Amino acid sequence: MSRGISVNLSDVRKQDLKHVWHPLMQHAGRREDDLLVIVSADGCEVTDAEGKTYLDAYGGIWNVNVGYGRAEIVEAVYEQMKTLAFYPIVQINAPAAQLAARLAELLPGDLDHFFFVNSGSEANETAIKVARQYGRAMYPGENRFKIISRYLGYHGFTMGAMSATGQVRRRAPFEPLAPGFIHVELPTRTAHGADAIARVIEREGPDTVAAVLAEPVVGGGGVHVPPDDYFPGLRDVCDRYGCLLIFDEVITGFGRTGKLFAAEHWDVVPDVMTLAKGVSSGYLPLGACAVTEKVWSAFLGGPDEGKEFSQVSTYGGHPACCAAALANLEILTRERLWKNAEAVGAHLLSRLKDLSSPLVKDVRGIGLMLAVELQNEDGSELDGERTQEFGSALRAAGVITGKMSHVTAGSEPVFTMAPPLILTHEQADRIASAFVTALRAIS
């Protein structure tokens, strides 16, 4: 793909500084050159307006699973837009129907029905509403509205999804959030497992609990992989109490963790699964809420029973976005990219675990979803200035990573990675080398 789009760098920087409100960023005291102006991308690399190329170890924002510059996705979108650029999903469009059928083949179990939206936040909003309506339909006389989710989990920026989010600093400025959301600790090997959630359901009253919502592997909260018995146990707990198990596979879906879906690691089929990010690898926005036959059947009834799902999205099921997703899934499955994520992810994890420095507190991850947590030499949290210096040094070494931000208090010195699933061993080595260089820079 062409790298040749020319921009007037100085104009773009001035326009941005004056008019663009960036996420999670303090604008007072901003410098004109504090962010990169990314103008092109190919494979795992992005190039800025000054011609410098970076290895994108963050895969956009945990989402560019098939890598940048895939002409066949661009062509599929172009062809679709030439014939039908848009029509709402209140009627049928072919790409949406084909995408739903393809997803039904790929998702585990009988997650066969899909409500299309435009983002992960909307997918989770939808799942929360589905769970509440399902609870009322299935348990007349009860009032199942509570959603149990976990501290450190992230589910989106909209009010419902943010209410389920367990990142205290993300939530604080907007409180009070929606009522009916309860947070529990993430599991460790010895505590806060599925039994702890059963106890919370008992205390709250099972007839008030609609669902448990969880990222199979927590992403933005710092990459936390659960013990192997956690989700099978949670599946049993949800069945015992009649509440839905919702997996937010917005990050973990579509190969990220070394399986097509993270649910496959534990042979667990959730009742509801939310999807976004890797479903279209960012070529166009798309999200979806998938439900099993059991959930679907609660929404079936006569014309006057009011069982239909009363929600509409102007752009949900957008034909061009669905065409992009179909072409993206064709690449993902043809190249079996979850296999590469498993192999190269294991290699990168072991290279990062080899980093021998008193500044490294922990290295963790699964597939191509990884994190390195830093500390001061004395074991205290790495201070803010050094954390910032470390991020700058990674970038100077030509590697872009994520960094935990606005989750907890403090400097949050956790550098996260979710590179495209086409990452090579050589590129994984470049990421590990950048960590060596950056550690040296702050030692």
Ligand SMILES: Cc1ncc(COP(=O)(O)O)c(C=O)c1O
């Ligand atoms: C696990 C998870 N769920 C939901 C979302 C929200 O997705 P979006 O930003 O597309 O609304 C994100 C975004 O990072 C996420 O990581």
